[in-house]
Amino acid sequence: MPHISALFVYPVKSCGAIPLHQVRLEPHGLPWDRHWMVIDCNGRFVSQREFPAMARIRPQLAERGLVLSAPGAHTSLEIPYDASIARERVAVSVWRDSFVAQDEGDAAARWFSAILGAPVRLVRFADDVTRLASKTWTLDADAPTQFADGFPLLVTNQASLDELNARLDAKGAPAIPMDRFRPNIVLSGLDAFEEDFIDTLTIDGIALRMVKPCARCPITTVDQAHGTRDARWPNEPLDTMFGWRANPRVDGGLTFGQNAIVVEGIGNELRVGARASFEFAF
Template sequence: MPTITSLHIYPIKSCAGIAVTEATLTSAGLRHQQTNDREWMVVDATGRFLTQRDYPQMALIVPTLYAEGMRLTAPGMTALEVTFALSAPNPIPVTVWDDNLIAHDCGDAVAAWFSAIIGDACRLVHFDATSKRLASKKWTGGRDVPTLFADGYPILLASQASLDDLNQKLVLQGRSALPMNRFRPNIVIDGVEAFEEDFVETFSAGNVQLQPVKPCPRCPIPSIDQATGKHGPDPLDILQTYRVNPKVDGGITFGMNTILLEGEGEVLRVGQEIAMELAF
């Protein structure tokens, strides 16, 4: 039976993730302690989101969570405390892809800290709970599925077997195997065949039901070493030989964008067994 082998949340979009032993399911993604996945985001002076696509050093910004917020560390920088209260009174407009919404600015001191790391003027913002951002109904079966600052869907699921398959191909080419963090999933499962997650109708665990809805087209971020914040080696040339997917206009896919059908408030745990129903 498939088993959850790791759970990850990314408090700040495109910054380092946190491996957790358990996480609470919400319709907008995973939550740990008081923090949701992609609840914070770095934006430029116009309010547009920034990512590792252009600033790979964002991988080196590492959050540690506590009840009131998070502590951030980065090489060569004094640690920074960011609390929920810090952003409460400062609404500003921001943009994530084609979505325009309101977020809360975390102030000049935090902006200076991030700007020093990134090398360009930028600011940290916190998601406004009154804002509404939905995943594409084209893939959710017409359901209203909320998401915060994730690229488009609340949960990304991948399997260890899929990574093992890729790594076998990389090694045959004389290249190094890659860790799963290159693909930044929320849920990693084992006990399935390589890329079997592509063909699953639902995953179930007790009162929880998850539905993979869209193959995840990969951008250049898997080429960034999450431990160094530098490019290379890039697995996309190997993936391109067998993972081009016509369902997403020929995008190179790895992992499945997933939504919560049932189980709001339930807890997933590493080691937990899950049942799956195939889509055919």
């Protein structure tokens, strides 16, 4: 039977993941997911597309705040959870969305700039700001999200990765782990790419609606453990997905996984091992 086989949260957009065993669902998805973001001097978000080394920045949700560490950094960086601390508000952008966020100060900016070798700053999502997923895809439902690319949750399927890895193996390319696709929820017990046809996913009183296939970008080519690309296979898995996974719903983008929104069950818990049922889209 379908079930959750893994859960992940990404406190800083495009930095490392934290695996979870269980987590309480919030309106915007998982607590602290993409709650922080790194921006350039123009306020635009930066990611592993420009800085693959961001994959090696490791977050930890400690008692008092977010703790970040990275290879080569002399010290870790701690960011308090307390949102009441006065912070300068700055204009930021995530793709076509522009809004304001709270700057985390010069010490955080120096820490990230030293690691990435470029002038950047760290911001957090402001509690009084509302950013909604595209209603073109949510069918006019209000679906809040924070610094995620566009939607509260990303759901992937282990069987789909197994199929992709079989195709990589057939051409002599190395298999890749699921972390290349940076999901929040990983399902097992489905057929390969069965998630493409699911409308609503129900788990322990939680209902999630799959609203948009996730078109994949070059971040999938970055080894998340080392922050580098394979010199021999620098464009995998996108080369293997080319054509086979092109989806006309997203202008021919190469899709893997489904973006989802929360329909009901806010405050309930998702947990690894929880059984899932689903309804197909017709």
